[in-house]
Amino acid sequence: MGQALEDEIADTQAAQALGIIATNIDMAQQDEGPICQDTGMPTFVVHTPVGVNQLHVKRAIREAVAEATRRGKLRPNSVDSLTGKNSGDNLGEETPVMHFEQWEEDEIEVKLILKGGGCENKNIQYSLPCELDHLGRADRSLEGVRRCILHAVWQAQGQGCAPGAVGVCIGSDRAHGYVLAKDQLFRTLDDVNPVSELAKLESEVMEEANRIGVGAMGFGGKVSLIGCKICAANRLPASFFVSVAYDCWAFRRLGVRLDASSGAITRWLYRDPNRAVERMARMEGFPLTGREVVLTAPLSEESVRALKVGDVVLISGEVYTGRDAVHAYLMKNPPPVDLHGAVLYHCGPVMLKQGDGWSVKAAGPTTSSREEPYQATVIEKYGVRAVIGKGGMGAKTLAALQKSGAVYLNGIGGAAQFYARTVDKVLGVHLLEFGIPEGMWHLHVNNFAAIVTMDANGNSLHADVEKETGAKLTELQQV
Numbered sequence: 073m074g075q076a077l078e079d080e081i082a083d084t085q086a087a088q089a090l091g092i093i094a095t096n097i098d099m100a101q102q103d104e105g106p107i108c109q110d111t112g113m114p115t116f117v118v119h120t121p122v123g124v125n126q127l128h129v130k131r132a133i134r135e136a137v138a139e140a141t142r143r144g145k146l147r148p149n150s151v152d153s154l155t156g157k158n159s160g161d162n163l164g165e166e167t168p169v170m171h172f173e174q175w176e177e178d179e180i181e182v183k184l185i186l187k188g189g190g191c192e193n194k195n196i197q198y199s200l201p202c203e204l205d206h207l208g209r210a211d212r213s214l215e216g217v218r219r220c221i222l223h224a225v226w227q228a229q230g231q232g233c234a235p236g237a238v239g240v241c242i243g244s245d246r247a248h249g250y251v252l253a254k255d256q257l258f259r260t261l262d263d264v265n266p267v268s269e270l271a272k273l274e275s276e277v278m279e280e281a282n283r284i285g286v287g288a289m290g291f292g293g294k295v296s297l298i299g300c301k302i303c304a305a306n307r308l309p310a311s312f313f314v315s316v317a318y319d320c321w322a323f324r325r326l327g328v329r330l331d332a333s334s335g336a337i338t339r340w341l342y343r344d345p346n347r348a349v350e351r352m353a354r355m356e357g358f359p360l361t362g363r364e365v366v367l368t369a370p371l372s373e374e375s376v377r378a379l380k381v382g383d384v385v386l387i388s389g390e391v392y393t394g395r396d397a398v399h400a401y402l403m404k405n406p407p408p409v410d411l412h413g414a415v416l417y418h419c420g421p422v423m424l425k426q427g428d429g430w431s432v433k434a435a436g437p438t439t440s441s442r443e444e445p446y447q448a449t450v451i452e453k454y455g456v457r458a459v460i461g462k463g464g465m466g467a468k469t470l471a472a473l474q475k476s477g478a479v480y481l482n483g484i485g486g487a488a489q490f491y492a493r494t495v496d497k498v499l500g501v502h503l504l505e506f507g508i509p510e511g512m513w514h515l516h517v518n519n520f521a522a523i524v525t526m527d528a529n530g531n532s533l534h535a536d537v538e539k540e541t542g543a544k545l546t547e548l549q550q551v
């Protein structure tokens with residue numbers, strides 16, 4: 073991410089987004105808080121020598137996950153798929169995810185990846201041969217694989233919190249292909265693939281994907297991909313899958329080597345305890361230009377209609393969070409509060425109960441496209457004036473913004489610490505029966521920075537970037 077900051081063109085929206093991300097990384101490090109509010113599906117890969125009791129290791133992992141959740145390091149993310157109930161401690165049927173392997177070494181190795189829903193939803197699998205938008209046919213060849221990976225980066229746009237990294241598996245079956253693709257995300261970004269054809273493909277993709285122009289958060293820009301790691305596995309003669317695991321800029325991995333008899337940590341993976349912590353941000357806080365539009369919620373129609381795509385806004389006042397469960401609820405029930413003029417924030421925060429009140433541990437925006445089937449109705453029916461989220465929304469919402477005089481504001485995905493510090497008070501919570509991330513939190517914010525990416529005049533930066541980057545993909549296909 074340090075490299076991404078250096079490579080991006082200064083004073084662009086993408087550079088501003090990277091600046092916020094850098095500040096957020098520093099804040100998370102200082103507070104030992106979650107770098108992003110979506111702490112993902114905890115996925116452990118464990119290697120044990122023969123004779124180690126894996127049940128014992130499983131128990132220890134479950135206890136550690138529950139404790140990390142209690143301490144506000146992990147957001148409660150484990151939801152019963154039949155009842156919709158959040159278990160509250162990240163434990164549940166098949167969560168956390170654990171993969172065990174035996175190996176010949178003497179030590180135990182435990183690796184953990186935390187990959188949030190925004191980027192997990194942008195994983196994609198191709199069955200070759202297939203036709204790809206802007207890239208034509210992908211055949212059963214390395215050229216076909218190259219096209220699939222470029223397409224995977226393109227289709228993620230800002231929804232997976234670009235710049236991201238991709239782990240890729242060529243071959244295998246549908247299920248194992250995804251496991252192997254995710255496994256590639258455990259490689260360090262600067263390693264070199266021992267298979268020369270794959271090493272060549274990795275570097276080609278890095279170079280080309282960073283020419284497409286998706287940019288940080290899909291704002292358009294020079295840096296779209298920070299890593300590409302590819303493996304190949306045998307396949308059935310009739311199948312040729314390319315499985316792509318897309319990980320966001322937060323790219324959270326950690327690992328330890330343990331003495332198999334004492335359990336003591338002998339070595340950390342992905343971090344060097346002897347290396348001093350380096351500050352990521354070049355300046356304090358959000359780089360203000362003086363051109364920002366200052367808004368106080370609730371918002372008037374006039375102030376919102378005056379906004380245009382590209383404006384940076386600083387919002388102060390009252391904001392309500394609402395994501396999947398709240399939107400589904402609002403389709404059938406009136407809101408528990410008056411939403412006229414309101415700012416609705418697509419956010420599932422990490423909150424900790426402290427005495428009678430709550431404190432915000434992490435509160436960045438979540439992927440808005442999930443609310444596309446509901447958003448237009450919620451805006452038109454209840455008078456919402458601004459929606460904050462990330463990754464943009466579709467044509468139905470854009471039409472509703474125009475009709476009702478509302479805007480879509482793109483926050484910086486994953487900047488959970490940065491945005492948590494804009495909350496000066498938790499005023500209350502509604503619909504908490506949906507669980508902490510899904511409840512409707514009533515927050516008072518101060519100078520919440522976001523960029524207008526869909527305005528009330530029918531303009532959408534997301535639609536523009538998608539079109540422009542699609543044209544770049546076509547150019548790459550013709551090379």
Ligand code: SF4
Nearest residue numbers: 108188190233320486
């Ligand atoms: S940075 Fe974005 S994609 Fe990654 S976990 Fe956070 S919200 Fe999800």
